[in-house]
Amino acid sequence: MAAPSMAAALAASLPAPSAAPTPAAPTYEAIPQSMSTLIDVEAEIPLQCVQLDGLVVSKILKHSSDSNSSSPFGLLLGLDLDGVLEVSNSFPMPHHSGDDDDKSAKSVARYQASMLRSLKEVQGDDTVVGFYQASTLGAFFTQNLIDLQAIHREKLRHGGVVVVHDVSQTARGNASFRAFRLTPTFLDAYKKSSFNTASLANHQLTFSSILEELPLKIHTNPLLSAFLGEFSAASPGAALGTGPSSALPPSFSVLDLKSGGLTKNLEHIVDALDLYRNEENNLAYLSRQIARERAKADNYVMKRKEENATRVAQGLAPLPEEDVTRLFKIPPEPSRLESMLLLGQVDAYAKSLAETTSTGLVKMYAATAGSTV
């Protein structure tokens, strides 16, 4: 593999800038921790886990529930320290729809730069370390996300991470956050932008090997912990019957027996399957076309060879072997990325459906536990 050596050469030639984007080298070889300090300018300590601050958790939740866009996303700011990526702040990105791409891209860039500058002025962290994305029912495999992540990969230390927040799971009572990054094999294929069958087989790529999950931790700083503790503690002396006495009464919506999301989830699966079928049909059509063209080209070559053989037998000069590729346009093999992503979505929907039903079963048995005795 040529990539690491090239990356090393590039890294050596750089004058060690503090926040410079290091070249996207696969950092999975066991790099010896020769550095005694934790400061790694070149981002050489591989990421072990992602740590979300309490503020970020609540900001992502707010943005996901407020936003009217289908997949709200924003940027994560923070630092990495000894393999732990500490995300300490985040801000939402504006949702653009219907704008022409060029203009909106520019205004987004301006927004981002301006926001970063502003945060720096009030001593906030201003290093972008990744982005977050809200999704429903666990289906976060979209072309958009992959593209964004691949672009970030080039610019950010450690290639950036994506934190996925599942809105529908939160509605069921489990605020779920997961951190992912692109796998090196996928990036390799992405850089060559070749997603044909051979390349997929070479890289052993399936939908489950596009992203790898990083362990994610939630952290609250002591001030926040104290503040929350103060609120959830029942205030003394509150008389019974005067309503909830603490600012944070316990809630039990997890125990709700309703399973209204199931129908929607099933619909999503069926939709995703339809899309997948369409995509597969397209692929099949394209590959048939390729086969046809190739057969034509082979036929032509064969015929020319036979003709030449007869001409040689008759003592005539053989006809020149022409370039078949110029005569017959064999279309390039179609990209299978889209179908792979769709399959990933189907899988994600099915997984969340399976989880919902399993908790549903537990709840049903729990509810009837007393009465069936």
Add this chain to the structure above:
Amino acid sequence: MPLGPSSSAIHIHPNVPVSAQNNPRTPTSITIHPVALFSILDHYLRRKDDQDRVIGTLLGTRTDAEIEVRSSFAVLHSETSEQVAVDMEYHRTMYELHHKVNPKEVIVGWYSTGSNLNTYSALIQNFYSQETTPHQAIHVSLDTGVEPGQPAGVKGYVSSPVGVFPKPENCVFVPVPVELQFRDSERRGVDLLTSTAVSENSTSQQPLSDLEILESSIQSVTSMIDRVLGYVRAVLAGETKGDPAIGRYLMDTLGASTDDLEKGGFNGRLQDTLMISYLANLVRAQAEVSSRLALVGAS
């Protein structure tokens, strides 16, 4: 849900004459979302050494006499014994940036940490009142609880001019009740953070599976039932004197039945749920096989 220690202060509602239609009503209650509070705390943590308090802008929505604070951002300011300065430029830029993402949220007031209201507070209040005209600006002061003797809490105020000649540095801050408010989804986040806050090192692992959360929920219900059972037994045994109010509450709570889940309905739902579960697993298996087949298709 009241925030902070209860106070004996009376919430005065100024009697606004109905005829003055150009003057919007004075806010009589403030609700605040957790994310705004958390931002303030974060800002306080990141203050400079020489700052004893930080201020910032509150964004939110207002209905008739109620203000809902939904987010906040930090604003640069400096206070010395002679003067106070607020970076208005910065305030405007940040507001515009926030406005791009949340067009519904407008400036409703400002926050500061600590509970001392002084002349500078009045001046800043005056500045924010200009920003929010014709509505009144609110002021939320947040005690972080790090000063000894000052419990953590949040207080809300509106201002009214005082004195014969209204001057910007003279005003009375009238307390307004503040309540914490969240939507269901935010509630989950707060729960998550509360459980994180009490756990070791203030960190918790993610992602949790639905079943784990269900388990902890059921366990807490079980422990509550145990507590109630203990109390009821004690009353029955005559060890403690029963409180009729508690008895009434218990009756209301435990009177609910699971009749709607009677035998037939239960079996029907069980079969439905199992069916869906099989289906989901089948789809997953098919997807996995399909993705593997795509790999061998080439050879």
